[in-house]
Amino acid sequence: MEFKIQRSSGRCAATGREFREGEVLFSVLVNADDGLARVDFSEEGWSGPPDDAIAFWKGRVPVSDQPRQPLRDPDALLQLFERLGERTVPECDGLRYVLALLLARKRLFKLGNVEASPTGETLEVVCTRTNNTYRVTKPELTSEQMEAIESQLGQLMEADFGSVS
DSSP states (O other), X not given: OOOOOOOOOSBOTTTOOBOOTTOEEEEEEEEETTEEEEEEEETTTOOOXXXXXXXXXXXXXXXXXXXXXXXXXXXXHHHHHHHHHTOXXXXXXXXXHHHHHHHHHTTSEEEEEEEEETTEEEEEEEETTTOOEEEEEEOOOOHHHHHHHHHHHHHHTOSOOOOBO
């Protein structure tokens, strides 16, 4: 299972204009022929998310002379996790599973039971803030695939983002 999401192209998908450092941008995660794709828009090119958007968020283009900030917004990750759960795209399973593990590492999720079925394992997680229980399909991933998804998640979320919808 190959999971690929490209980095930002550095250009607005609507206007074609190159982004400037520190500029506000909107990023959208959509289904593509070869998996999931990230599409970025400037403020003037943004008219809202496309109908096929899995998730979107508002962020800023990083400033080159400032150190990168680690992803600090677990609420935005939780919103992305929930949106991915609304989709039945197999490519989302790996990302959703890794997000569940990251949220557990950030102590926003408590790991629960693992249930085996003929179709695979399902992990139960409970949100420590809302007490909501989620069921996550555990995809068959090698450790290399898991690391690749984590790396690509970092690339996907490279912008200093606010809320994911």
